[in-house]
Amino acid sequence: MDNDDITLTAGEAEARVSPANGGRVSGLRIGDLELLRQGHRYGCFPMVPWCGRVRDGRFLDGATVRQMPLNAPPHAIHGTARDGAWRTARTSAGEAVLTYDLTDPWPHPGRVTQIVALAEDSLTLTMSVETYGDSFPAQIGWHPWFHRNLGGADVTLDFEPAWQEERGPDHLPTGNRVAPKPGPWDDCFGMPGGVDVTLTWPGQLELKVTSREEWVVVYDEQAEAVCVEPQTGPPDGLNTLPRLVTPLEPLEATTVWSWRRL
Template sequence: MSNEDITLTVGDAQVTVQPGNGGRIGGLRVAGTELLRQGDRFGCFPMVPWCGRIRDGRFRDGATVRRMPLNSPPHAIHGTARDGAWRTARTTTDEAVITYDLVDPWPHSARVTQVVALTESSLTLTMSIETYQDSFPAQIGWHPWFHRTLDGADVTLDFAPAWQEERGADHLPTGHRIDPKPGPWDDCFGMPDGVDVTLTWPGRLALKVTSPEQWVVVYDEQDAAVCVEPQTGPPDGLNTLPRLVTPLEPLEATTTWSWTRL
């Protein structure tokens, strides 16, 4: 088992998986056009075992208060797995399976598995957290950096959330749900029937991000990229809406990106 880059190719779609760089999707090319931003903040990284910010880096774990490193002071952000080296479990021409064992500072032993499956017109990412020891709260999500502009065409976003999580001055949800507001956004939205967001680069490509999960963060405050992030709960969800990983019940989530040329 190595952690060298993996390239999957089906038709004119090609995805690069980087186990050694935090389990990140390094790039997605369709007909030779790269859809994901490159450079500093690039590709699509897994958010696990939590998504977005944890307030003050603290969360309640049963009767214990845990503290995570403040990598986005005064908060902890986007989990620990994106900073670690994953390993390749198996790979074919159109699918890769990579794993990561959670380690300190996360207090519980668990294995994260990510399956990357490519077709001619879609990419499906599936992630699970399994433990054979203690139960603990966790979250799963993905943070893609889609190019705002493709071949001169600026992206438009189309989605119909049921609500928006009101955002406080500290960038965390206040606990109140409000009617969705116009962007720009760094905000979490509720989609009870499942995440369904379409990015359209007019005359070029339409890409639909879907997931059975009910939460999506949309971040479009940067000139270069737009982020559409399906996740199993809102930011600070380890405190407000925890999902438990138990020896009997792993936590699993999936998202599919499907595209059509225009």
């Protein structure tokens, strides 16, 4: 199948998926409300095979030090798949299945599969990474850019993390866990019971972002948008908390966004 944009519909909900632009969900409209910031870099893009920054773009792969391009100098950020064209495997009215083959600069051949499933009151994103050869460390995450303001109402965030990863001057976790601090944030939080963040645009919409994963980055330092990013490990996790993709066991993760009109 080609990689043209795909429109999914369910009730008053409409999601637009853009395989050619990094496999991102480029739009999510609930009635007359577009939830995601529009533009080539925005929407909601998959972070794979790593999330956030990798220190100096280097990670240990077994006994080998790998170097990734420094696309956020002095670090590498948000994986490689958001810069590539994904393929459409199949679609239906409410679901799209996309695939992306890992390639240079990533050193291991493998495949990423993303399923985007729209219901009348929720969007479910599921991603898996499998290897075509040796085992390798990886991460999965999603980076949505939610509009800060919808229908004249600014969003509020409600979540109760168990800790905040202390952020060093290089924007990377120091390894210390601290009590959650007030925003604005470009920070990673631990939620051992699973990610559970509620975004509320008063008088407009309530949206819950949930995942069985226990890590979430919240980024709200820009005027236009707020990002709530569930992921399988913290920033620099390829080094500090690697999750292994093996021939027998892919790495899999899911996030669900559920909403109700107010």
